[in-house]
Amino acid sequence: MRVVRLAAEDDFEGWRSAARSAALAGIPAEHLHWQPGEATTDLFAASINSAPLPPVAPADDFAVPRRFIDVASDAILHVDPSRFAQLYALLLRLRDHPALMGDEADPSLRRISGMAAAVRRDIHKMRAFLRFREVIEADRTPRYIAWFEPEHHILRANAGFFVRRFATMRWSILTPRGSLHWDGATLHEGPGAHRSEAAGDDPVEAVWKSYYASIFNPARLKIGTMLKEMPRKYWKNMPETALIPSLIAGAEAREKNMVEAARIRPLGDGRAALEALREEALCCHRCPLWKPATQTVFGEGPADAHLMLVGEQPGDQEDLAGHPFVGPAGKILDRALAEAGIDRANAYVTNAVKHFKFEPRGKRRLHAKPNNGEISACRWWLDQERSIVRPRFIMALGASAAQALLDRPVTITRSRGQPILLDDESEAWVTVHPSFLLRIPDETRRAEEYSRFVADLTALKDRITAL
Numbered sequence: 001m002r003v004v005r006l007a008a009e010d011d012f013e014g015w016r017s018a019a020r021s022a023a024l025a026g027i028p029a030e031h032l033h034w035q036p037g038e039a040t041t042d043l044f045a046a047s048i049n050s051a052p053l054p055p056v057a058p059a060d061d062f063a064v065p066r067r068f069i070d071v072a073s074d075a076i077l078h079v080d081p082s083r084f085a086q087l088y089a090l091l092l093r094l095r096d097h098p099a100l101m102g103d104e105a106d107p108s109l110r111r112i113s114g115m116a117a118a119v120r121r122d123i124h125k126m127r128a129f130l131r132f133r134e135v136i137e138a139d140r141t142p143r144y145i146a147w148f149e150p151e152h153h154i155l156r157a158n159a160g161f162f163v164r165r166f167a168t169m170r171w172s173i174l175t176p177r178g179s180l181h182w183d184g185a186t187l188h189e190g191p192g193a194h195r196s197e198a199a200g201d202d203p204v205e206a207v208w209k210s211y212y213a214s215i216f217n218p219a220r221l222k223i224g225t226m227l228k229e230m231p232r233k234y235w236k237n238m239p240e241t242a243l244i245p246s247l248i249a250g251a252e253a254r255e256k257n258m259v260e261a262a263r264i265r266p267l268g269d270g271r272a273a274l275e276a277l278r279e280e281a282l283c284c285h286r287c288p289l290w291k292p293a294t295q296t297v298f299g300e301g302p303a304d305a306h307l308m309l310v311g312e313q314p315g316d317q318e319d320l321a322g323h324p325f326v327g328p329a330g331k332i333l334d335r336a337l338a339e340a341g342i343d344r345a346n347a348y349v350t351n352a353v354k355h356f357k358f359e360p361r362g363k364r365r366l367h368a369k370p371n372n373g374e375i376s377a378c379r380w381w382l383d384q385e386r387s388i389v390r391p392r393f394i395m396a397l398g399a400s401a402a403q404a405l406l407d408r409p410v411t412i413t414r415s416r417g418q419p420i421l422l423d424d425e426s427e428a429w430v431t432v433h434p435s436f437l438l439r440i441p442d443e444t445r446r447a448e449e450y451s452r453f454v455a456d457l458t459a460l461k462d463r464i465t466a467l
């Protein structure tokens with residue numbers, strides 16, 4: 001028996017290189033014992049051979065279908081200890097019969113594809129169900145801590161996603177088998193942790209609970225769907241699930257009420273959830289913009305608005321007043337909305353970024369464009385606002401708002417004037433930011449662009465009326 005040591009449970013490259021060497025050396029699957037992680041005392045005492053496998057000469061190397069590599073790199077993260085051996089056995093067969101990869105009926109290929117699918121589901125669940133809790137550290141800055149129990153060895157595979165999604169926050173993800181710590185610049189790995197090391201109840205949980213109670217609405221989400229999407233094993237890590245028993249108990253009555261009330265939404269719940277969210281946002285430290293700004297400028301408008309208007313960020317006057325779109329850009333917006341026949345009082349008006357970003361110039365504070373990190377840090381709030389208000393239509397004013405909404409860079413000229421379907425089935429529309437109009441020096445051109453702005457709003461208004 002020959003022992004192959006791998007650096008870790010998810011060491012795909014280590015497995016791949018050892019498997020290639022072993023296959024070329026003609027070693028049968030049953031003569032290899034795969035041992036991931038730290039070397040331990042010998043399992044097979046004197047009978048083992050842990051000498052390194054011979055290196056592969058480039059001339060001897062062999063190719064396997066790309067699809068095998070894709071499946072194997074996922075399946076290797078499965079908890080089943082026999083995965084390394086199963087993959088190696090399949091590799092030996094594939095070397096002689098590459099067409100085997102297309103044989104859906106082959107039992108070992110099916111087993112391995114099933115493992116890969118289970119790993120992908122686990123990766124998705126971690127992204128969807130992980131919840132951060134805020135703790136204030138000794139230097140008085142916040143760190144967000146999450147406890148999660150993945151089924152498979154997916155922690156490292158998911159690290160890039162959380163770094164990109166929460167690039168400007170300091171966070172730690174603790175799991176029983178390992179932990180990740182991000183300080184805004186560097187990712188560190190640590191040992192496994194215990195659930196008690198993650199923080200307990202705190203104000204962030206209150207927001208989740210309130211938000212969750214507001215979205216738990218049988219007209220929007222059937223219980224069955226919710227339970228399927230949010231398996232019971234994750235409930236204990238999710239503050240909002242403390243509400244589930246009472247929500248289920250009340251669900252039947254709610255459903256009946258909903259049927260009776262046709263499509264009317266529980267406004268009270270939405271208002272309370274927005275209020276809780278607004279209060280929470282007042283002390284948002286998700287990115288450094290809170291420091292020089294006067295205050296958080298949160299969204300405003302009816303909690304059941306069918307239309308949401310999203311700007312870029314508060315300007316100088318909004319920062320002082322604490323309300324969105326009350327300065328010069330707001331005046332143009334109001335005028336254009338009125339010309340398009342849209343009543344601003346019926347819309348929920350908010351911004352992609354909730355703090356004023358500026359550069360001081362003498363006594364003046366000049367608007368500075370928010371960067372990708374700031375937009376993505378603040379998207380958390382916009383997502384919560386959207387989940388509570390559930391607008392059917394969202395108008396993004398300018399490229400930053402469109403980027404926050406669509407999670408990708410957007411060119412306004414190419415995207416304006418037509419609906420873009422979002423994953424909750426609402427429609428995003430994009431147009432220019434009203435400040436853009438203010439900055440056009442040429443009067444004729446300014447008038448033309450203003451007309452196009454009004455035309456975009458009118459097209460949206462027509463669409464809303466047509467439904």
Ligand code: URA
Binds near residue numbers: 318330
């Ligand atoms: N510009 C914005 O994008 N939002 C405001 O609230 C004000 C100006």
